Amino acid sequence: MIPRVLSIAGSASQGSAGIQADLKTFEEHDVYGMSAVTALVANNSVTDTGVFTQPVGSVQAQVHASMEHVGADAMKTGMLFTKEIIEATAELLKRYGQVPYVLDPVMIGKMGTQLLKEEAVESLKEELIPLAEVITPNLQEAGKLLGRSAPETSEEMERDVKELHSFGADYVLLKGGGLSDYPAVDLLFDGTEVKEYRSERIDTIHTSGAGCTYSASIAAGLAKGLPMDRAVEEAKHFVTEAIRHALSFGEGIGSTYHAAERIFGRKK
Ligand SMILES: Nc1ncnc2c1ncn2[C@@H]1O[C@H](COP(=O)(O)OP(=O)(O)O)[C@@H](O)[C@H]1O
Numbered sequence: 001m002i003p004r005v006l007s008i009a010g011s012a013s014q015g016s017a018g019i020q021a022d023l024k025t026f027e028e029h030d031v032y033g034m035s036a037v038t039a040l041v042a043n044n045s046v047t048d049t050g051v052f053t054q055p056v057g058s059v060q061a062q063v064h065a066s067m068e069h070v071g072a073d074a075m076k077t078g079m080l081f082t083k084e085i086i087e088a089t090a091e092l093l094k095r096y097g098q099v100p101y102v103l104d105p106v107m108i109g110k111m112g113t114q115l116l117k118e119e120a121v122e123s124l125k126e127e128l129i130p131l132a133e134v135i136t137p138n139l140q141e142a143g144k145l146l147g148r149s150a151p152e153t154s155e156e157m158e159r160d161v162k163e164l165h166s167f168g169a170d171y172v173l174l175k176g177g178g179l180s181d182y183p184a185v186d187l188l189f190d191g192t193e194v195k196e197y198r199s200e201r202i203d204t205i206h207t208s209g210a211g212c213t214y215s216a217s218i219a220a221g222l223a224k225g226l227p228m229d230r231a232v233e234e235a236k237h238f239v240t241e242a243i244r245h246a247l248s249f250g251e252g253i254g255s256t257y258h259a260a261e262r263i264f265g266r267k268k
């Protein structure tokens with residue numbers, strides 16, 4: 001049977017991130033993608049209230065529908081926005097989530113939109129992180145979870161990836177995309193050993209959806225039965241090509257190109 005992956009996340013109407021990035025990424029990995037939408041994010045220059053949260057019952061109904069009709073080999077969560085949705089998601093994962101679970105602790109979008117309420121950070125830490133096989137914070141998210149400023153050097157990244165492991169996920173993947181003076185280095189910690197995933201830094205501002213694409217790609221790899229280090233390695237190649245061939249539509253931060261690896265291959 002085709003591997004199946006469910007993403008519980010927000011809709012990013014402009015197509016680069018969130019559920020849209022997840023489903024495009026799942027398709028590129030030949031896995032069957034499903035979604036439970038937590039909120040619709042439609043920020044633009046015309047409206048200033050661009051986040052439309054789903055009621056908890058809607059998120060529950062979507063997960064029940066996909067799990068009862070299809071089932072899943074892996075799950076991922078992205079934008080969860082409220083404490084109530086986080087609590088409901090934790091219940092759903094306990095009921096259905098006996099499969100690898102990738103938690104992307106989405107907090108702030110690249111355009112500056114708040115994607116997790118401040119008062120929900122503690123619930124994320126207490127209720128969801130202990131259920132995760134892997135969490136994939138960026139530098140700012142790592143700082144927020146640890147209650148201090150974001151790491152600014154590779155030494156601080158190494159310190160933080162180790163501390164984050166005590167929150168209860170099996171693995172922590174700390175993404176170093178935000179360290180602009182360094183190559184794009186991410187650190188994976190399993191409680192014993194820190195493993196490094198490195199690519200060259202691509203000179204672009206168009207990285208919207210990079211984190212979503214990376215975590216969705218990891219979830220797809222795990223659904224196919226890859227061990228964590230291989231799933232991350234494959235996903236790192238996938239997201240690097242998606243950034244290399246990012247799409248600029250002329251306004252603001254453009255989109256990672258989810259089909260890049262299929263169309264252009266991997267740069268040697
Ligand atoms: N300019 C870049 N060139 C190459 N890789 C990058 C670049 N920016 C980010 N990455 C990589 O993209 C992935 C997503 O990371 P990051 O942008 O830090 O996450 P997020 O989108 O959650 O903020 C990581 O593997 C990171 O190293």
Ligand SMILES: Cc1ncc(COP(=O)(O)O)c(N)n1
Nearest residue numbers: 010017018109209210211212
């Ligand atoms: C609905 C939604 N979810 C997540 C992100 C984060 O995107 P990124 O992968 O660029 O951090 C986003 N911008 N919108």
